[in-house]
Amino acid sequence: MMEEKIMANKYLIEARGLKKTYKMGKAEVTALSGVDLAVVPGEFVAIMGVSGSGKSTLLYVLGGLDRPSEGYIKIDGIDLATLKDSQLADIRSKKIGFVFQFFNLLARLSALRNVRLPAEIVGASVKEAEKQALEMLELVGLEGRATHRPTEMSGGEQQRVAIARALINKPRIILADEPTGNLDTKTGLEILQLLKRINKENGQALVVVSHDLRVGEMADRTIHLQDGHIVSEKLAERDDCVNECEEEGGIEK
Amino acid sequence: MRKRSIISLSFNALSQRKTRTSLTTLGIVIGIMMIVAISSLSGGFKTQISNMLTSGFQADVVTVSTGGLFGGSGVHFEQQDVQNINNFSGVTVATGLQQSQVKIFYGGRNVTAILYGVNFTEFLNVYSSKLTFTNGSLPSPINNNTLILGFSDDPIAQVSQNVTIQFFISGFIGNKNATFEVEGIFDKVGFAGTTIIDHAAFIPLDTLQEFYEKNNVTTYMDTILVKVDDPNLANQVGDEINSYFNGHANVIVASSFINSMQTILNFVTVFLLAIGSIALLVAGISIMNIMLVSVMERTREIGILKALGARNRTVLTQFLTESALIGLLGSLIGIPLGLGVALLLGNLLPGMFSSQTFGGFIGGGGGFGDMGQGLVITPVIDPISIAMAIVFALVITVVFGLYPARKASKLDPVTALRYE
Numbered sequence: 191m192m193e194e195k196i197m198a199n200k201y202l203i204e205a206r207g208l209k210k211t212y213k214m215g216k217a218e219v220t221a222l223s224g225v226d227l228a229v230v231p232g233e234f235v236a237i238m239g240v241s242g243s244g245k246s247t248l249l250y251v252l253g254g255l256d257r258p259s260e261g262y263i264k265i266d267g268i269d270l271a272t273l274k275d276s277q278l279a280d281i282r283s284k285k286i287g288f289v290f291q292f293f294n295l296l297a298r299l300s301a302l303r304n305v306r307l308p309a310e311i312v313g314a315s316v317k318e319a320e321k322q323a324l325e326m327l328e329l330v331g332l333e334g335r336a337t338h339r340p341t342e343m344s345g346g347e348q349q350r351v352a353i354a355r356a357l358i359n360k361p362r363i364i365l366a367d368e369p370t371g372n373l374d375t376k377t378g379l380e381i382l383q384l385l386k387r388i389n390k391e392n393g394q395a396l397v398v399v400s401h402d403l404r405v406g407e408m409a410d411r412t413i414h415l416q417d418g419h420i421v422s423e424k425l426a427e428r429d430d431c432v433n434e435c436e437e438e439g440g441i442e443k
Numbered sequence: 444m445r446k447r448s449i450i451s452l453s454f455n456a457l458s459q460r461k462t463r464t465s466l467t468t469l470g471i472v473i474g475i476m477m478i479v480a481i482s483s484l485s486g487g488f489k490t491q492i493s494n495m496l497t498s499g500f501q502a503d504v505v506t507v508s509t510g511g512l513f514g515g516s517g518v519h520f521e522q523q524d525v526q527n528i529n530n531f532s533g534v535t536v537a538t539g540l541q542q543s544q545v546k547i548f549y550g551g552r553n554v555t556a557i558l559y560g561v562n563f564t565e566f567l568n569v570y571s572s573k574l575t576f577t578n579g580s581l582p583s584p585i586n587n588n589t590l591i592l593g594f595s596d597d598p599i600a601q602v603s604q605n606v607t608i609q610f611f612i613s614g615f616i617g618n619k620n621a622t623f624e625v626e627g628i629f630d631k632v633g634f635a636g637t638t639i640i641d642h643a644a645f646i647p648l649d650t651l652q653e654f655y656e657k658n659n660v661t662t663y664m665d666t667i668l669v670k671v672d673d674p675n676l677a678n679q680v681g682d683e684i685n686s687y688f689n690g691h692a693n694v695i696v697a698s699s700f701i702n703s704m705q706t707i708l709n710f711v712t713v714f715l716l717a718i719g720s721i722a723l724l725v726a727g728i729s730i731m732n733i734m735l736v737s738v739m740e741r742t743r744e745i746g747i748l749k750a751l752g753a754r755n756r757t758v759l760t761q762f763l764t765e766s767a768l769i770g771l772l773g774s775l776i777g778i779p780l781g782l783g784v785a786l787l788l789g790n791l792l793p794g795m796f797s798s799q800t801f802g803g804f805i806g807g808g809g810g811f812g813d814m815g816q817g818l819v820i821t822p823v824i825d826p827i828s829i830a831m832a833i834v835f836a837l838v839i840t841v842v843f844g845l846y847p848a849r850k851a852s853k854l855d856p857v858t859a860l861r862y863e
Contacts (some may be wrong), residue, residue, distance in 0.1 A: 255750055256857045276754045283752020294747045294860065298459045308751045310448040319448075355751070 202362055202395050203229040203252055207261035210247050210418075221247040222258065223418035231362065232393040234386065236409035238401060244418040245399040246367055252397065253286050253365045254278045266362070283312050287356030287394075289385075291368035293348040295340040301327065301351045302336040309358050319358075326354035330384060346377035353384060357394075364388070366398040370405070382408055444757050453764040460737075464769065467733045470726030471773025471836055472780065477719035478832050479781025480788070485712040486823030487789055492708060493701060499634050500697035502674035503535075504569060505681045506636045507667040508693045518691040519663035528669055531683055533676040538565030539664035540638065541651055547644060548607040549600040557643045558608070560651030560664075563589070569670045570635050578602045579627030587650045590623035593643040594631040602627060608644070610654065619658055636668065637695065674698070723835065726773070727843035730766055734847035738762065738854075745851050746859025759852035766844025767837055774836040778829055785822035792820060 210222040221244040229235055239245045250256040252263060254270050263270045265285055270278060282288075287308075295304045302323050309319035327333050330350040340348050349369060356364055366385060370378030382398075386408050389396040398405050406412040414422040457464045507528075509518050520539055528537040541560040546553050563585050567574055579602035582589055590606065592598055600606045602625050610619050623646060632640045648664070655662045671680050681696040688694075738745070745758055 250857050253750075255860075256855075276756065279749065279752050279754040281752075282750065286752075288750050290750075290860075294743070294750070296744055296747065298455060303455075307748075311444050311748075311751055311753050311757065313445060315445060316447055316451070359752075 200230060201228040201264070202231045202233075202266060203227070203397070204264040205252060205261065208248070208251060208258045208263070209260035210244070210251060210256070211259050220418050222251065224261070225415075225419055227252070227413070227420070229363070229395050229397060231395055232389070234389050234396045234408065234410045235398070236405045236412045237397065237399045237415055238403075238406055238412060239415035240401060243415045245415045248415065249365050249367050249397065249399045253288060253363075254281050255288075280312075283308055284359055285361050285363060287359070287361040287364045289349070289352050289356050289364065289366035289369045291371040293340065293345075293352045293372070295348055295351055295355075297340050300337050300339055301332060301343070301354075304340070304351055305354045305358055308355060312359055322358050323354070326358050327351070329357065329388075330354045344377075345373050346380060349373060349377075349381050350384065353381070353388070357388065357392075360392075360394075362394055364394050364396045366396070366400075368400050368402075369398060370400065370402045378402065379404065444753070444760075449757070449761050449764050450768075453761055453768055456737075456741075456761075457765055457768060463733060467726075467730055468769050468773045468776070470729050471723065471770055471840065472777040474719060474723030474726045474839075475774045475777025475832050475836055476781040476784060477722050478716060478835070479778050479829065480784040480822075481712065481715045481719050482828045482832075483782060483785040483822035483824055484788055484792075484820060485708065485715065486825055486828075487785070487820040489705060489708050489712075490823060491820050493705060496697075496701045496704060500636050500695075500700060501570070501573065501670075502697050503671050503677060504636055504697065505669040505671065505677055505684065506638075506695040507669060507684055507688075508637060508695070509663075509665045518688055520665065520667055520692075521663065524687075525664070525667055528667060528684060528687065531669075531680060533671050533673070533680050535670040535672050536565050536568050537667055537669045538562050538569055539648060540566070540666035540668060541648055541662060541664045542666065543651065544611060545644065546609040546611075547599050548609065549604065552599060553609075554599045557639055558651070559638065559643060559645050560648035561645050562648050563591070563645070566645075566668070569668045573632055573635050574640070575630045576627045577630050579625070582626050585647060586624070586626075587647060588621075588623045589626045589647060591645040592625055592628045593639070593645075594629055594641045598628060600625050608646075619654070621654060636697070637666070638668075720835075723839050727839040730769060730840055731843040731847060734762065734766055734844050735850070737765075738847045738851040741851075742854060742859045742862040745854050746856050746862065749854070749856035750860060755852040758854075759848045762848035762851050763841055763844050766840040766848070770836040770840030771833070773840075774833045777836070778832060781832075782822065782824060789820035789822050 205225060205227045208222050208225040208227075209220070212219045212221060223244075225244075225248060227235075227248075237245045237248060247256065251258050254263075254265065254273075257271070265281055268281070270281065273281065288294075295301075296307070299307075302320065305323035305326050306316070306319040309322050310316065314322070324333065324336065327336055330353050332347060332350050332354065335343060335347060335351075340351070343351070349372075353369075364385070369381055369385065373381060382402075382404060385396055385398065388394060396409075398409065400406075410426050412424045412426070413420055507520075509520065522539065525537050525539045528534060531537075539562065543558045543560070544555065545558040546555055563581055567581065577594065579591075581591070590608075592600070605622055605624050607620050607622055610621070629640055634640055652662060667684075669680060669684065671677050677696045677698060681694045681699075684692065685694045748758055748761075749755075
């Protein structure tokens, strides 16, 4: 049943006519003014743009953290607008993994407990969660740092913990908001390579919002956002992607 | 999210802020301590008082007096009244008493005492189960100058010694003396009904009344003790006596007197518990305050939890669990402390009710004072009231934690994530 449904929806993420306006006091600020976007399973999409272009808002809306003012988003064919807050939370915990610029780890918890958290949220026992968390820490190369707290770790290590946390429930989508924004060049590159590797090896779709140009170079597809709408879209000219991505990527207009 | 995970996260959050958590918990500790101490102390006090009353008052004796503590009611008793009451159905024996204050002299010493004129045979019949002799006995036949003394640590005279009693006669300048022979000394008993036994002196009623008549002073009996055939008849007989005197006499039935004393004690307990509850309520408000601050400080954490897929309900539960843990911790510390305080006060408080305060109030020899000194209130540890205290603490903490927890759960995830 589930398989059929997924097959019927060739897009993992499908968003049409997304608009988002905020009220800032009396003024109304438009963050998104009509964005159409689709992501297929396993795709690596970079969303580039200057600050204030609406790219973070787009990511939050795609991830079900925020609701659009207009338009719809379907994740795995499920229209997010039809979901109650609690169901939206379940989508976030099971289908989406978030990676943030400032890592957003809980400072009072060890690396292991941070990574365990999403598994515990979906109801895993502490034992199961711990087992999975250890695997994830191993995947990001931090098996030796499990008991350390975020404050005892470097930025790069913290971001790895955050990635491990995003991966623990094996979501089909990883959404990263400026994952290199708070790291030095070398560490940033390592993090991007890690994300790219996970994307290729696990087949999890990866959407990265950034103004780090290297993200665009690594992605299968790069979207430029300006003043809340897409101004350009470019497919990577790379062997591993040319055939498939050209067919599947992008949204039919 | 499973319970274990939520509890472990809450515990972690609380232990992260040790000072704040302990101070907040302290409020609950004090509240619970007060409630537990008050309820177990008053439980012990009630048991003690009712033991004292039931041993002092005999359930089968109705005491009729001319007035209460605050003066007479205008009625006086005559031998005919005693006779009439004696004929009431259900009455075993009725006897009249007349009280007076005297000075007893012996061997260069003197002591002020309450003197009762009694009909010895009847009086001892009424209190047959209470009054026994340490030394001596009631002579047969009873002489006019027979004197029986109540218990005292240091009696003014011993059996078969002759003492001089000085009577105070109102409206008469000067005092009148008479000589009596000590025939017996009662065992330590404290008091019997409203009659003080220890430290008091007893002479035949006829002797007392003749003495006054000789001095042209008219006196009347002030108390009638009525022993009934069955304690269950006490109320009925009490009612009959009451209507016999047209409601002018003060009729004390032991069981109803004890009941009304217990009602007063219950009232005092409820009042004290209310004060304890206010302490707990104040602690609850401080929990709310602390939790509100905590929610604000942890806005970002809440945003993260939500981004990771925690439902509003999960966030709500987590914050409520934190409050409830404070309540639980507070009561776990407060209960033993409260019991400790109860034990301590149970030993200290009776000492404060020394002869001066209690006995002095009664005047004369003072029967209550001695009872106060030996008295230790054993706190009653009632599992139900302890369970209630825990429940109360949890209810308070959860109720006051609800608003902050709801606030946390309603936070918008994006706003919360961006919160600096």
